Amino acid sequence: MxxxxxxxxxxxxxxxxxxxxxxxxxxxxxxxxxxxxxxxLQHLGLTCTQAKIYLALLEVDESPVKTISKISGIDRAEVxxxxxxxxxxxxxxxxxxxxxxxKAVPLEDSLNLLLKKETIKHNQLKMKIDDxxxxxxxxxxKR
Numbered sequence: 851m852x853x854x855x856x857x858x859x860x861x862x863x864x865x866x867x868x869x870x871x872x873x874x875x876x877x878x879x880x881x882x883x884x885x886x887x888x889x890x891l892q893h894l895g896l897t898c899t900q901a902k903i904y905l906a907l908l909e910v911d912e913s914p915v916k917t918i919s920k921i922s923g924i925d926r927a928e929v930x931x932x933x934x935x936x937x938x939x940x941x942x943x944x945x946x947x948x949x950x951x952x953k954a955v956p957l958e959d960s961l962n963l964l965l966k967k968e969t970i971k972h973n974q975l976k977m978k979i980d981d982x983x984x985x986x987x988x989x990x991x992k993r
Contacts, residue, residue: 894965894967894968896939897932900935902922902924903922904936904942904960906924907942913953914951915949915952939964939967940955941954941964
């Protein structure tokens with residue numbers, strides 16, 4: 851499920867998979883693969899902001915928040931606010947030092963983690979739906 855957070859990037863990419871965007875301060879275009887990755891990350895439960903930060907981190911090896919902010923186009927304070935959720939999801943690692951640096955977990959590992967989490971949620975929902983159906987049948991028979 852895509853989060854309801856407003857994301858101009860996502861709505862632009864939804865129009866056509868061939869649309870690319872410029873990466874802030876890099877001048878390089880993101881291709882279709884990056885567009886698809888962005889959308890997949892959102893479908894797997896990341897917010898627009900989380901996806902942008904994660905993809906920015908994939909572009910660099912280790913990076914302080916200031917650089918991540920520039921690459922992603924997200925305000926530095928907002929990057930700091932999202933770090934804990936990305937750490938909790940296991941998508942990034944914190945490297946202690948001055949300044950603190952962040953590093954993205956490899957994309958394949960991150961996609962597997964997120965897919966596993968969504969699969970668990972899906973299975974739990976399916977069990978609840980089955981319970982509701984059983985209760986409906988049981989209640990219907992009583993009438």
